[in-house]
Amino acid sequence: MKNKQPTINDVARLAGVSKATVSAVLNDTGTVRKSTRERVLAVIESLNYRKSGPDTRGGAQQVRSLGLVIKEIDNPYYGEVVTGARAAAEEAGYTLLVMSSEGAHASERRAVELAQAKGVDGLIITPVLDHTADLSHLFELKRRNLPFVLLEEVLGVQASLVDVDNESASRKAVEFLISQGHASLVHFAGPEYSMHSQERIDGVRRACSASHIIFGDDGVVRAGAHAEDGYRAGLEFFRSRPAAERPTAVTCYNDLVALGLCRSLDELGIRVPDEVSVVGFDDIHLLDYLPLRLTSVRVPKFQMGQVAAQMLIRHIESRETLPPQRLYLDTELVVRDSTRALPGSPAASIVRVGAGTNSGAARMAAR
Template identity: 25%
Template structure:
């Protein structure tokens, strides 16, 4: 009921993109339901990309349910997985352009995903700054597929973009589309990579210190007395590889015995369901159960939480979980996830500032920025039973 009503408000234009919605307390009183029910409804709408949360500010509308998220950025389909957008408030014509934007500078943005998880917040940060500076925005999504990335890059070049913000596709592998980035350099079109970068190019980039984040998550658990800790990591993106490095480093620096079988990995094709299947036997055998799990991101952490529920295991009483990204999903369940932060909207805004400065030839922006993460401790972690730290 709550979810349907909020969706109807957005569809009818009573709540517009960027508008703040009622608080959990207000919605609970309006509908006569518990705050837990409201929280679940909001969490579902955040996951669908209709709402987004800003820590300390509230929950906001991000899209209209009558449009895809790409179209909510005034997009027009260009085919081959690419959607193009204009800055907010300007309608797109059949070709994806409107006359009002003909003379405006156009920034391309390519991300692996658009409509879910932390991506709406990153894109909103980019869009807000570009719109304020009078730029238009062309948005594309690769689905973490290198062939789609190739098509997106070609379409961006065909559109005559003035600058490009891009999240690499499968950044831990060799990228076959390097020539497109070299073409950008040849044409003197500035580009910036976010979240990771292709090491072959060493381009300007904004990234999180993922190694430190993986270390902080694991060190937190070790300090709570955990030693049998499983790490789940996605390995075709450098974020996952670096988080795994931090995981291993925490064992070494704390002089805790490391068991190789306690690291489980997966790739984009396999998706998180594959690693969940490989995790399940840990809780079905006769060996001592893991007491804690470090997850590649919060999405995976929620899937692990579901598995543990099915196994009849309580979090954090029997198993502790740490996620990564401190996304809205970290607070979407009744068990609030301990999670490593990601700058999200700040990164998006910083990326937009960087690319505008580069396009306009302002003072040289920094070649790279590394955001230092924090660990946000919530109710999904606790001292291991029987440890000296329990009490």
């Protein structure tokens, strides 16, 4: 039998205040002295108390729920994350509510506020991050002691995290291309609202700096997160370049950008991989059913959603406040038909599709 969760009466009793005062602190209303507010917040944290959701009518049992805020509703990557989170939620008796910010700060904030208004027990968030990001809604979640797990690190916010080492994964993909004899490379970067975009650029730079290759700012092509972004950027970048000035390999922010790039190259009469090798990132299921099977960095997307939901539920159901956890899942490079070794280069030995993999492994990082 699960331990009884603390109530607002428990908070009021231990803090030596009225229920109305506790409510005023939780809702940030009324005039409460700073010392009293701090005492109430300290008790809330010590009890791991969370405000109950809206009451149900007719005496029906309240439905337990988790919220998941993604960034792109049309990205198959998130479909696999959602499937994993839903499986874990339903196994534990929770309903999963999914919302998308579409890369907009205001939309993310509204989604988080709506989830709170609907009384969700906790949130999984893929945050919108750039130099203009307003993170006050995340600090508000912490103030209300509503548990949340991030799928992308937010500097300055102490919260649980499930992610992959994007920099290392990107670096290994470029090291593979270098081992295949490619010395002229560019990277089609992702949107500025994702820290993952910069981390993957950093991985490319690290791989090149450890080799004989000079990789400057002109090696980064700003694309985006969608297939049309890769298509547009590909046409713009390759259309006016003679064959002698083209890169022999391109790494991409994600698979959608890579697929858009491949279409633009096909329209320009540039053959993949004979003239240009292309590497994606994420390894979405769709890749197995395309005429040109894309080399990609495999991210364990189902496991990411599943583990994040399980981690969140542990925070929700704990009688004590749990410290933030950070879990980094392993990635692997899956080599398919969109890359080739240049003549004269040593053939790299890389695990191919169908061979044994270890993408389910994980490593914990304590902070």
